[in-house]
Amino acid sequence: MSPRAFSSEVDPGSRKENASRQRARAPFRSNRNGKGSNRSPRVSGHALLLIAAAPVLLFLLLPSLIIVPMALSKSQMIQFPPEWISLHSFSDYLGDRQWVDSTLLSFQVTITAVLIGAVTGGGAAIALHGRSFAGKGVLVGLIMMPIVIPVVVLALGDYLLFAQLRLLGGWVPIAIAHGVLATPYVFISAQTSLTSELNPALVRSARSLGARPCSVLYHVYWPAIRPGVLAGSMLGFAVSFDEVVLALFLQGASAVTLPVRTFSAIQYELTPKIAASASLFLALALVALALQALAARKTGRLS
């Protein structure tokens, strides 16, 4: 089957086919359409759906539920349920120079990466807005490439490149590599928000009324693209801050990000500091969730 059959041809065809099939049956079933008979099966159907979805939702939430109690455990070993409430895993974490340095480094890397992604992804979305040309689909596919190819391929390529350039060991290569990873997220959400918010004709009319490119950018594009760039930057932040593989390949003695340190600790020493850093990651996830809910309230929709 050709891939196109999925997207465009199947829908209308099957819709038509179903309509005719239902029509053929209709005369024999008309007695089932009495009032009220529609309502009760739908309600119980919804209940059935929720019963089917509930275990999956519990499965999704379960790991998040045990992270904070684990961090509050008193014992040296990581365990759940905790034996006693204590903050010593946090004081351990904050008292360890290496872990604190890694945390700060992670923020530095991530903020740089998000700035790179916002400029490149947002700029590309504006440059492509309202244009249609042969190969645009391929170009967009290429822009999305960094997040669909296995990250280890990119990590190896970056490693070989930065080794050749003798730049390995600092935080800059990690920030650049993460910038490449953040770009597609900003681009795709900026593009979505431009497509839905800004009619290209509006840009043309602003131009024909004498607006300079700079003021078109600021007064026409920026309000339309801002929500997309913000949403994409948030995704980029999460992706970069959580990323292990690129940071593992490009790490140096003074450039170990928090995820890399946590990953090594999970493999080799299992200290309570892991649970403390896990709580930080969970807190960031909650902040992201809250920001997303806030943005959804503003635009009146979720996701």
Add this chain to the structure above:
Amino acid sequence: MSMAEAIKTSRRALRRDGAGQVRNLVWLFLPLAALYGMFALLPLGMIVRFSMANGLENFRSVLASPLLLRAATNTLVISLTTTAVTLGLAMPVAAALWRSGPGLHRLIMAFVLLPFWTAVLIKNFAWAVLLQDNGVVNGLLQAAGLGPFTLLHNRLAVLIGMVHFVLPYAIFPIYTAMREIDPRIERAARSMGASTASVIWHVILPLIMPGIAAAALLVFIVSTGFFITPVILGAPSDMMISNLIDYYVHELTNFNNAAALALLVALLLAPVIVLQQRVARRGQYGVA
């Protein structure tokens, strides 16, 4: 000048203006082109160069390695299993999202989005704690008079960790496809006497098929690239293809073989990625 001519001229002027506008802002593409040229294409070029450094010898050596057979089989089996299980679990959640009122919808969305925003490392770590010999899951099983079982450092643990990670990636495209169904189609089918089962089978399923296909391909692609989960939750024998590349780099320091293997992986996965991008429409990259 006739009216028609005037309209034609002004249209042409408008079009020229539009094209001028486009040309003015095309420079905004340059940062991305520079970034990708230097730090996406050049790295791929380095991989090609290193893999071909000894002719085809490195490809031969990688393909002859028994480790490759193991890692490739693991990757294929684990990814296909993850895809199948994930689709099965994602369908009821997507449908519940679609059919619920605003309050319940928001609650379910929060359940899906919290793990989506949580670092994969932390999710895997939490699963390791949950699944360990004296962990919560074994505690519950023992309370029910079962076990204890060895749940950690095996294939099952890897699958649990991976399905948990990719579930949101499957839920969003399927839910998006469901939301785009015109409710009048379903109403029409029902008014003509179709049962719920027949509405689901003959009306809804064909309409969300593109979403399901996009979700399946995305989940498969993401699954093949897993690196951390097999290390934290699996046994050494659960090594996947990414771990083998890492092994060549960090254990054997054989960059040529690592590059040859990375190139093979990229080439094998390229058609699947192209197919996924053709099938997917909106909602294809998670929540974006």
